[in-house]
Amino acid sequence: MTITQLNYVLAVAEHQNFTLAAEKCFVTQPTLSMQIQKLEDELDVKIFDRNKKPIQLTEVGRQIVIQAKNIVNESDRIKDIVDQQKGFIGGEFKLGIIPTITPTLLPMFLTNFINKYPKVNLVIEEYNTEEIIYKLKNGQIDAAIAATPLLEQDIKEIVLYYEPFVGYIPEDFRNNKVEIEPEDLDINDILLLKDGHCFRNGILNICKSSKTDPNRKFELTSGSFETLIKLSNEGLGVTLLPYLHSLSLNDIDKKNIIPFKDPKPSREVSLIYFKSELKSHIIDALRNVISGVVRGAIAFQDVKIISPKLKK
Known part of the structure; x- marks a missing residue:
């Protein structure tokens, strides 16, 4: 049994396809298949049910994959120890x-970051929170930046900053207010991001009521703040934005930004990673760089953290 064979097994388990797994492992499909077959022969079990499409793990295969992840992680930890000893910060x-x-x-x-750590090949992938949790636990990403607390077992969180929500409220909805409170928000006036965005959950958690009016003329959810802002400008409702997003608005749109009274409802933004702490030297480098640049842009103290998970 070799680490290489276990990596091949994990690749097939992830992609459910021998050809795609071979591409991801930079080997030919016959080579990958032969090594997995050798492992199955050595263990005298079938790890994959090849008769199903897509390829599925057998019952014992599922247990082998769990253990294989642990073994591969521990082997990667040895590389981390050596890199840290040498003071090397690099790799994918x-x-x-x-x-x-x-x-x-x-x-x-x-x-x-890339100027300071040119030997790090930083591969950035955009996912919603549920996808991030899954990929962290399955070793498909090394770390993530997300709204917290997630309260997920085996996932560690390092807080980077606290970012207040701000109201994007055109004059017709403002009622002469210069600051707002959660009680001022009517869910029926709010334009929301689509399901899957934890920022949407945060807005619903801020609002006193999540019941919508059955007589509402329209209901829209979008994947972008830009769409919500344009609809607000047309008088179709209001929305909430993250504070940092409000800084990039044009001067006309900035006039529609209304802050919350203290304590400001805010999201906690953290660097999160799996408990194995692989590549911890790169995680520390990321944290230090991000904390350094954000500190000058956002410095709110009196905040109330809003959960990124929807209240039931």
């Missing part, structure tokens, strides 16, 4: 980011 690092953070945070730290 897969970072997941939720969509409502990517457009504001990424431009703030990416250039700084």
Whole structure:
């Protein structure tokens, strides 16, 4: 049994296809298949049911994959120990980011990070929170930036900053207010991001009531803040934005930004990673760079953290 064979098994388990797994492992499909067959012969079991499409794990195969992940992680830890001893910060690092953070945070730290750590091949992938949790637990990404707390077993969280929600409220909906409170929000006036966005859950958790009016003329959810802002400008409702997103608005749209009274409802943004702490030296480097650039842009103290998970 070899680490290489276990990596091949994990690739097939992830992609459910021998050809695609071979491509991801940079080997030919016959080579990958032969090594997995040798492992199955050695163990005298079938890891995969090849008669099903897509390929499925057998019952014992599922148990083998769980153990294989642990073994591969521990072997990778040896490389981490050596890299840290040598002071080397490099190699591929897969970072997941939720969509409502990517457009504001990424431009703030990416250039700084790649200039400071040119030997790190940073692969950035955008996923919603549920996808990030799944991929972290299955070793498909090394770390992620997401709204927390998630309270997920085996996932560690390092808080990077607290980002207040702000109201995007055109004059027709403002009622002469210069600050708002959660009680001022009517769910029937609010334009929301589509399901799957934890920012949407945060808005619903802020609102006193999540019941919609059955006589409402229309209901729309969107995947982008830009669409929600344009609809608000047309008088079709209001929305909430992350504070950092509001900084990039044009001068006309900025006039529609209304802050919350203290304590400001806010999201906690963290660097999260699996408990094995693989590539911890790169995680520390990311945390230091991001904390350094964000500290100058956002410094709110009196905040109330809103859960990224929808209240039941």
